[in-house]
Amino acid sequence: MASPGVTQMEEQLEQVEDVVEDVFPALVGTVVISALLLVMFVVRVYCRWAVPCPSNNRLDGKTVVITGSNTGLGKATALELARRGARVILACRDDKKGDAVARNIKKKTKSSTVYSMRLDLASLNSIRQFVEYFNEKESHLHILINNAAYMGPKQTTEDGIERNFGVNYLGHFYLTYLLMDKLKRCAPCRVINVVSDSSLTTKLDLDDLPLSKRYDIYNAYSRSKVAQLIHTVEMHRRFFRDVVLSFAVNPGAANTDLLRNWPGFYGNVLRMISRFFFKIPDDACQTIVYCAVADKIKHDSGRMFQNCTRVNYKDYIRDKDRAEKLWNISLHLCGLDKEIPASQE
Ligand SMILES: NC(=O)c1ccc[n+]([C@@H]2O[C@H](COP(=O)([O-])OP(=O)(O)OC[C@H]3O[C@@H](n4cnc5c(N)ncnc54)[C@H](OP(=O)(O)O)[C@@H]3O)[C@@H](O)[C@H]2O)c1
Structure with a gap:
């Protein structure tokens, strides 16, 4: 027979077990939720990490054109470059929105x-009209920032061109082409293509431009961004000797209106994630500003920047034949087929 002391201990042990059984699920729940919150916090800090532009250079006397600058990164960049003394032209498809931002x-x-x-x-046609009007009004162009984008x-x-490719790449190709003489006359000058990290991992299929086989919003957008990155490298090959410097910028994930056209439940989830996790435009535009003003990167034309640092890309992007093919297709789509090949200029 157990002594009274042992029985008392057994009873106490049972009581402790009961308490642990009651508290355990709540304890596990608390630990899991805390871990999740911690992970979310770390991911948020990581996604929002942005290097401020280290250059204080000003742009007094310089003219800058920024496409799609009535909102998002374009607007934030315009504000920063105006602060640095630039003459800023907001190239926007909606006059009212553009005027309101200019006033602001x-x-x-x-x-x-x-x-x-x-x-x-x-x-x-609108691109041609813009260039005509711009040439009439403005005598100089020192920096062209190809920022506008469609994703949807x-x-x-x-x-009749697939819209991601047409707006994000081809429209900018045509705009840059038509403005090139003015840029050359204002050399040294810069063209900045705003791309995304998807341009580093996606392949460019030029044999199915309308994407008739399969359409996926992210792939269609990414394809246009690869084309912009290849365009950056090709511009460097063709115009570096005229001291037209070309840069690509990956601003990183930013909380802007870019996802506004993504339909359905998935679109809502992405917009919610974007609001909580992604950088604010003022932070995300810093590398665009850096490529517009920094002296240090003069010898990095044709390269891509992210967080104010040069990043490498694969040989795929540098492939001359692919770039030449893209260039010729683009000339054809813009009705500029009579272009003299760069090697014969
Ligand atoms: N946000 C990100 O996470 C992220 C990540 C990587 C790269 N980027 C790149 O950053 C750049 C800026 O994007 P954002 O995030 O600031 O997006 P945003 O807030 O959606 O701004 C896009 C701008 O492009 C304009 N635009 C769209 N279609 C146009 C057209 N047909 N003609 C002229 N302008 C047009 C829009 O004008 P409306 O307001 O009139 O539509 C808007 O001003 C884009 O090149 C994008 O690919 C963004």
Whole structure:
């Protein structure tokens, strides 16, 4: 027979076990939730990490064109470059939105040289009209920032081109082509293509431009970004000797309107993630500003930057034949087939 002391201990042990049984699920729940919150916090800090532009260079007397600058990264970049004294042209497809942003930036920066001009990159005609108007009004162009972008369901441009490719790549190709003489006359000058990290991992299929086999929003967008990255390298090959420097910038994930056209439940989830995890535009635009102002990168033309640092890309992007093919297809789509090959210029 057990002594009274042992029985008492057994009873106490049972009581402890009961308490542990009651508390255990809550304890596990608390640990799991804390771990999840910690992971979310770490991911948020990682995603939002941005290096501020280390250069304080000013752009007094320099003219900058920024496409798609009525919102998001374009608007944040315009504000920063106006603060640095640049004459800033907001090239936007909606006059009212562009004018409102120009007024707002003027007020914030006390600059009197911020203007909005109409440009719809989904229309080759609108691009031509923009360039005509720009050439009439502006005598210089020192920095062109190809920033505007479409990401969304399958659509075509006014000229029948798949919209991601048409707006993000081809529209900018045509715009840059038409502005090249002015850029050359203002050399040294810069062209900055805003790309994304998807441009480093996606392949460019030029044999199915309308994406008739399969359409996927992310792939269609990524394809246009690879084309922009290849375009950056090709511009360097063709125009470096004219001291037109070309840079690609990956701003990283930013909380902007870019996901606005993504439909359905998945779109809502992505927008929620974007609001909580992604960088604010003022932080995400820092590398674009860096490529516009920094002296240090003069010898890095044709390269890609991220967090104000040069990043490498694969040989795929550097492939001359692919770049030449893309260039010729682009000339054809823009009705510029009579272009003289670079080697014969
Ligand atoms: N946000 C990100 O996470 C992220 C990540 C990597 C790279 N990027 C790149 O960063 C750049 C800026 O994007 P964002 O994030 O700032 O997106 P955003 O807030 O959606 O801004 C895109 C801009 O492009 C304009 N645009 C769209 N279609 C146009 C057209 N047909 N003609 C002229 N302008 C047009 C939009 O004008 P409306 O307002 O009139 O539509 C808007 O001003 C893009 O090149 C994007 O690919 C963004």
